[in-house]
Amino acid sequence: MKIEANHVVSLTYDLYVKKEDGTEGLTESATQEQPLTFLFGAGQMIPKFEENLSTLSTGDTYDFRISAQDGYGEFDEEAVANLPKEMFDGGEIPEVGQMLPLQDNQGNRFQGQVVSVTEDSVLVDLNHPMAGQELHFKGEILNVRPATPEELSHGHAHGPDGHHDH
Template identity: 45%
Template sequence: MKIQENKVVGLTYELKVSKLEDEIESAPFSVEIREEDDPFYFLFGQSGLPEKFEELLAGKVDGEDFSFSIPVDGAYGEPDDELVITLPKSQFSGERGFSPEMLEEGNFLPLMDENGYSMQAKVLKDLGENLLLDFNHPLVGFDLHFEGKIIEVREATKEEIAHGHVHGEYGEHD
């Protein structure tokens, strides 16, 4: 079965990233590995991943290997300075599920937007009463290099299509 709209896709991969700084491309370094004991599953056409990622997988079949790179402009783009903001540290209290260790510089805070969707912010600096947070995607500014294998392609259920995500063992449980 070919990867196309409304198919559930399972894959294993290694993601490496590189960055262009002062006109010199850094050597790609590994940031994520998904192996057969923890594959990545998504609903094709509704993954929330960069469009180019899905474009480069379209038409591939179960068992097929893949290897491709997505430049920064086709991935998560360049950093947006407007997504770096200062918020009162009081918003991240113990009553709201935050510990002091979570607020240390370099950590990612698990948050939800006003619609209940998961998001995260990186703590850039502790400013005393405030925190300087970066809401840019962690892979913003990087070229992405994927190498992996398609391990499953199947029809999505009506519920998966309606909910916009995979259900079951490797998906969400609704």
């Protein structure tokens, strides 16, 4: 079956990004046992990722690259926040490299990575960990099926067979 909007797609992928030495390294994978399953056209995926898959069908393999600006955006030097240590009163002071769950004034949740910890503040990088990276995806389309009415009303896939895993 061909991929179309409001269809549920299950696929494998290997995501490669450039390492500091210029070679590509495997960063993430979805396997046949644990595929990525999503509702196509619902805005959950990077738009260019869906665009590259839009001509494919069950059983097809793919191999494409997405530029940083079409992926997670360019690295933004401004997206580094200095959080006062008082924010962590009563809790543990985070360590460098740790991912912190944060929330903005509108209630949007996101993560920031701790860059440094000083005497009175914690410096957090709010860029996506893959900001500034060209993304190289390789994989195979395992299954394409029409979404169920429940999936359409919820706006997301309920697993490869259309049912929630409990």
